[in-house]
Amino acid sequence: MTSLRILLVTPPLTQLNTPYPATAYLKGFLSARGYASTQADLGLELVLKLFSKAGLRRVFAAIEAGSFKLSDNARRIVRLQHSYLATVEPVIRFLQNKDNTLAPRICHGRYLPEASRFDNVADLDTAFGTMGLTDQARHLATLYLEDLADLIKETVGPQFGFSRYAEKLALSATSFEPLYEALQAPPNLLDQLLLESFDELVARTAPDVVGFTVPFPGNLYGALRLAGRVKELRPEAKTLMGGGYPNTELRQIKEPRFFDYIDYLTLDDGEGPWLRLLEYLQAEKNIKAQSAEVTHTQSLLNNTKVAFGNERESLAAPLFDSELALETLQREDDSTQLNGLGGKSFLQRTFLRNEAGEVEYLNNTEAPNIPHHEVGTPDYSDLPLSEYLSVIEVLNPMHRLWSDGRWNKLTVAHGCYWKRCSFCDVTLDYISRYETAPAALLADRIEQIVQQTGQTGFHFVDEAAPPLALRDLAVELLKRRTNITWWGNIRFEKTFTPDLCRLLAASGCIAVSGGLEVASDRLLALMEKGVTIAQVARVTDGFTQAGIMVHAYLMYGFPTQTAQETIDSLEVVRQLFAAGVIQSGYWHRFSMTAHSPVGKNPAKYQVVPIGPEPGDFAWNDLWHDDPTGADHEQFGPGLAKALYNYLHGVNLAEPLSFWFDFKVPRPTLPRHLIQQAVQEAPKPDFAKQNLRLFWLGNAPELRLESGKKAPQAALTFYEQAEDFEVKTTPAIGQWLNTLLTQLTTNYDTKVLLKEAASSFPTAEAGLSFERFLSSAAWLKLREKGLLLF
Numbered sequence: 109m110t111s112l113r114i115l116l117v118t119p120p121l122t123q124l125n126t127p128y129p130a131t132a133y134l135k136g137f138l139s140a141r142g143y144a145s146t147q148a149d150l151g152l153e154l155v156l157k158l159f160s161k162a163g164l165r166r167v168f169a170a171i172e173a174g175s176f177k178l179s180d181n182a183r184r185i186v187r188l189q190h191s192y193l194a195t196v197e198p199v200i201r202f203l204q205n206k207d208n209t210l211a212p213r214i215c216h217g218r219y220l221p222e223a224s225r226f227d228n229v230a231d232l233d234t235a236f237g238t239m240g241l242t243d244q245a246r247h248l249a250t251l252y253l254e255d256l257a258d259l260i261k262e263t264v265g266p267q268f269g270f271s272r273y274a275e276k277l278a279l280s281a282t283s284f285e286p287l288y289e290a291l292q293a294p295p296n297l298l299d300q301l302l303l304e305s306f307d308e309l310v311a312r313t314a315p316d317v318v319g320f321t322v323p324f325p326g327n328l329y330g331a332l333r334l335a336g337r338v339k340e341l342r343p344e345a346k347t348l349m350g351g352g353y354p355n356t357e358l359r360q361i362k363e364p365r366f367f368d369y370i371d372y373l374t375l376d377d378g379e380g381p382w383l384r385l386l387e388y389l390q391a392e393k394n395i396k397a398q399s400a401e402v403t404h405t406q407s408l409l410n411n412t413k414v415a416f417g418n419e420r421e422s423l424a425a426p427l428f429d430s431e432l433a434l435e436t437l438q439r440e441d442d443s444t445q446l447n448g449l450g451g452k453s454f455l456q457r458t459f460l461r462n463e464a465g466e467v468e469y470l471n472n473t474e475a476p477n478i479p480h481h482e483v484g485t486p487d488y489s490d491l492p493l494s495e496y497l498s499v500i501e502v503l504n505p506m507h508r509l510w511s512d513g514r515w516n517k518l519t520v521a522h523g524c525y526w527k528r529c530s531f532c533d534v535t536l537d538y539i540s541r542y543e544t545a546p547a548a549l550l551a552d553r554i555e556q557i558v559q560q561t562g563q564t565g566f567h568f569v570d571e572a573a574p575p576l577a578l579r580d581l582a583v584e585l586l587k588r589r590t591n592i593t594w595w596g597n598i599r600f601e602k603t604f605t606p607d608l609c610r611l612l613a614a615s616g617c618i619a620v621s622g623g624l625e626v627a628s629d630r631l632l633a634l635m636e637k638g639v640t641i642a643q644v645a646r647v648t649d650g651f652t653q654a655g656i657m658v659h660a661y662l663m664y665g666f667p668t669q670t671a672q673e674t675i676d677s678l679e680v681v682r683q684l685f686a687a688g689v690i691q692s693g694y695w696h697r698f699s700m701t702a703h704s705p706v707g708k709n710p711a712k713y714q715v716v717p718i719g720p721e722p723g724d725f726a727w728n729d730l731w732h733d734d735p736t737g738a739d740h741e742q743f744g745p746g747l748a749k750a751l752y753n754y755l756h757g758v759n760l761a762e763p764l765s766f767w768f769d770f771k772v773p774r775p776t777l778p779r780h781l782i783q784q785a786v787q788e789a790p791k792p793d794f795a796k797q798n799l800r801l802f803w804l805g806n807a808p809e810l811r812l813e814s815g816k817k818a819p820q821a822a823l824t825f826y827e828q829a830e831d832f833e834v835k836t837t838p839a840i841g842q843w844l845n846t847l848l849t850q851l852t853t854n855y856d857t858k859v860l861l862k863e864a865a866s867s868f869p870t871a872e873a874g875l876s877f878e879r880f881l882s883s884a885a886w887l888k889l890r891e892k893g894l895l896l897f
Contacts, residue, residue: 112390114143115315119330120151120302121270122323123510124497127152129486129517129569130321130351130378136487137379137478143386146313147490150334153305154298155270156495158260159200159253161193163301167264168193170297176263181224185259191221192256199249203497211245220248223255246512247500254501265298267329281325282723284363291332291369299333306334310341317389319382320370322351335369346389350374350381356533356703357726358459366725367461375457376537377522379478384456480522480543485553488516488561504755506659506692509595509619515567516557520550520578524571526599528636529623530713531666533703539571547580551588558592568596572622575603579897582615583802587855595619595657600639606650606790607895613654614804614893620651621659624693626666627680628673634713635666636705641680642785648689649786659692660684664747665740666698667706667713667732672773674743678750678764679775683782685754692755695747697740700730742770793881796896797862803851804893810845812838823848825892832892836885839872844885848894861896 116131131147138145157163168189171178178186185192199220202210213219229248253270260268267290281287295303310318318338320331335347349370354361359375366373374381452460456475462468498512509515523542527534534540558564573596585592593616598604600622624644625637632639648658662681664674684690700706706713707730716733734740746768753759765772778784808823821841823834836844847864850857868877880886886894 110393112143112316112386112393113314114138114145114386115309115313115318116145116147117318117320117331117334118147118149118151119320119322119327119334120154121326121330122149122151124152124155124270124499125511125513126496126515126517126567127488127491127493128321128323130323131319132486132488132491132517133483134319134321134378134382135489136484138382138386139487140484141383146315148309149491150302150306150309150330152492152495154302155497156200157301157305158298159196159256161197164189164193164196164256166297166301167260170264171259174263179262181255182259182262185221185223185255188221188223195220195252196256199252200497203246203249203253203499204495205498206494208242211242214245214248215241220252221255222252224258225251225255243500246498247503250499250501253499260298265296268298269326281357281726282720284365284725287329287332287725288365290329291336295333302330302333303337306337307341310338315342315345316393317346317348317386319348319350319378322349322353325353325357327351328353332366332369339369346371348372348374348382348385350378352538355536355538356701357728359703360722360727361459361725362467363724364461364465364467367459367467371460372455373459375459377477377483379483380475381456381458383478384454384472384475385458388452388454477537477541480519481545481549485556486516486518488557493561493563504692504694505657506619506621507694509567513565514561514563515565516561516563517567517569518550518553518557520568520570520573520581520596521545525574526572526638528638529625530635530705531625531663531698531700533701534705535703535708544574544577547577547584550581551584551590554585554592555588555590558590564592566592566594566616568594570597572597572599575601575608578612579608582611582617583855585615586611586804592616593618596621598622600624600644600647602643602647604647604650605897606653608897609650609654609656610804610893611802611895611897613656617656619657619659621661621692623663624660624681624684625663626669626673627662627677628669631666631669631673634668641781642788645684645687645689645782645785646788648684649687652689652691657692658690659694660690662693662695662747662751663698664695664743665734665737667710667715667734668736669698669734669738669740671738671743672776674738674740674747675764675772676775676777678747678767679777680782681751682754682760682764683779685757686760687782687786689782689786693751695744695751697744700732702728702730743768746772793861793886793890793896794878797860797865799861799896801847801851801859801861801864802895802897803848804895805848805852807849807852808834808845810841812841821845827892832888834885834888836883837873839869840880840885843867843869843873844889848889 116134118128118131122128127149135145135147158167168186171186176182198207198210199214201207202214210219226248229251257268257270318335320335322328322331331349335349338345338347347370350373354373355375358373361373372385374385452470454472455470457471459467459469493514496514498514500508501511521542521544523537524532524534524539525542527539527542532539554566557566575598578598595618598620623637625635626632627641629640632641648660651658660681662677664677681693700710700715700717702708706715707717710717710732714734714736716735717730718733719731720727750764750767759766764775805825805827808825811822811824813820813822819838820835821838823836823841823844825832825834834844847859851859865877868880870876873880875883
């Protein structure tokens with residue numbers, strides 16, 4: 109029997125600069141289990157089709173043929189349509205890094221037509237500097253595309269958005285009705301472009317199974333529109349859906365009309381449910397093929413009987429013999445294979461519509477989850493990696509990492525090792541089930557991905573990458589001399605010592621993001637964040653001193669947060685920027701979700717849920733009153749304005765009332781709170797006896813010299829940036845040479861500080877090991893890369 113043809117689809121739109129990793133993860137996993145598949149990013153295909161000369165011609169033609177009431181801004185773009193048609197394809201090539209020589213024209217040549225998105229570009233030289241010509245051009249080109257996107261949203265594609273395609277239809281959608289009505293309406297121009305690309309894909313792949321990943325609300329409409337097309341083009345094909353949106357929003361779906369489009373909806377990690385579904389669908393396909401074979405054989409026999417009667421003449425004998433085989437097949441129960449799997453009860457974490465037309469949830473609880481170390485290596489084949497666009501939407505260094513450059517996505521660990529934060533969906537599997545994979549296996553995956561994609565940039569997409577797993581991975585990468593650039597999300601916990609930060613930087617780490625959330629020790633304790641303001645200050649300083657950029661997630665509006673605490677939080681943020689220990693940040697308004705501790709027990713946090721009531725469709729974001737807290741909404745604009753200025757090092761000395769158009773309290777925190785935390789003396793090295801020694805440099809060259817008063821040893825180190833020398837006594841010099849050579853040549857041997865102390869030549873050196881740890885020689889080595897972690 110032929111195996112299933114599988115198509116994995118990312119619907120519009122996620123990121124323009126890099127593939128969303130869900131299909132790559134699933135493709136890699138399925139390939140290891142013997143299932144071949146094809147993957148496609150329909151969001152990228154839609155954008156490239158739309159932002160082409162042919163695509164824009166169709167947009168302008170549809171606008172002229174329609175009865176749209178245009179704003180002044182839209183009218184300006186239409187009037188400049190010839191300029192847009194002439195520049196759109198060169199701009200796309202530039203954003204694909206295929207023609208960087210266009211940058212000077214974009215910046216200085218009045219090359220791009222400009223509409224409202226260009227109204228606030230006066231400070232680009234300040235933001236990008238004199239050396240940032242290509243970056244400045246990339247930002248201007250991004251504004252150019254956003255101008256066109258504004259025109260499209262106003263006219264032929266009201267649901268369009270680069271990262272929020274039709275998002276409003278899916279946000280807090282307790283009823284399926286608005287989405288259903290949109291899907292029943294005739295396709296608009298953008299839908300037509302999307303469907304044209306999809307039709308070609310389906311014709312090329314002829315899939316039996318089409319899987320859609322829906323990570324965000326903005327992916328749902330496109331996924332359902334494409335799934336509906338599958339039903340038209342290949343009625344026999346099965347459609348599947350999974351991803352972050354269903355995992356959080358559709359856990360209690362009862363809407364049967366959803367299953368007009370999607371045959372099977374899976375929850376949480378897709379590997380286990382997909383394995384079972386594919387086995388079930390393969391058995392179902394085999395039965396259908398077997399049934400067709402039986403029908404064909406029966407037809408041949410009937411025709412033979414008509415031609416030859418019931419006599420077994422020699423010409424008909426082979427067919428009459430086949431009748432015995434046919435009777436055997438007919439005696440078999442068509443559902444034998446499916447029953448052998450346990451029928452549909454074999455399925456895992458899967459919604460479907462049963463024969464009665466009702467939504468049913470099937471979960472074989474005996475089916476194990478696929479362990480994190482068995483999920484395999486993401487496979488990016490089929491995806492046109494050279495076609496993605498590097499854009500710079502906002503002048504924020506961390507946001508730039510999200511939108512600029514091609515990053516391979518990888519997960520260090522499954523779930524969150526902390527899983528206590530009260531605002532987070534800690535009850536769901538993707539956070540609550542914490543599993544790790546060996547560092548060697550992760551390094552193998554990294555090397556495989558680099559070999560396949562040719563790209564050495566990695567974004568570790570963990571909820572919070574565990575520090576010890578990152579430590580082990582960094583050591584493994586350094587051991588193998590695997591050169592990558594990476595960044596990811598962490599918790600600002602004390603395990604990230606300055607030495608660990610330096611190790612991570614040496615392994616290729618360039619940035620981390622972490623949740624400071626509400627910068628108030630009372631509220632941090634209430635949300636069970638597990639950190640304090642002083643701790644965050646020290647950890648962020650460690651990363652910054654190691655050359656790693658730090659982005660802070662900031663939150664306002666947490667339950668019971670007062671106006672005073674909001675202003676004090678802003679003061680902490682101001683001090684963090686003033687001290688130079690964070691370089692980027694973003695304020696988020698607290699949102700109560702159904703799967704978080706706050707959502708499950710609002711009374712504990714003194715908030716009152718006011719809706720929405722659960723419906724037949726999505727349910728996650730909850731509305732609430734905070735009777736003891738401040739009027740949170742009024743603080744949003746001022747907090748954002750202050751942060752934008754702090755990010756650029758501007759107006760850090762202004763009183764906090766400067767950012768608000770209403771009266772706010774004065775901060776109550778000491779003005780040197782962060783500086784004092786950063787300057788707190790660390791533990792002396794002698795108190796770190798159980799920590800591991802690790803040397804980032806090369807093996808030294810030892811030279812014994814006769815000094816003016818006594819012989820001495822000179823250790824010369826030849827390093828990338830500079831050479832340096834350490835002088836000490838011959839006994840200590842020989843001991844250091846042996847120790848550092850061992851650390852350089854054998855990463856697998858862990859030498860603890862106390863083990864090094866046991867071999868220290870105390871008698872010959874004439875000083876104790878404790879005193880040596882405060883000597884100039886030791887401190888110089890610590891400065892140059894001798895780590896303890």
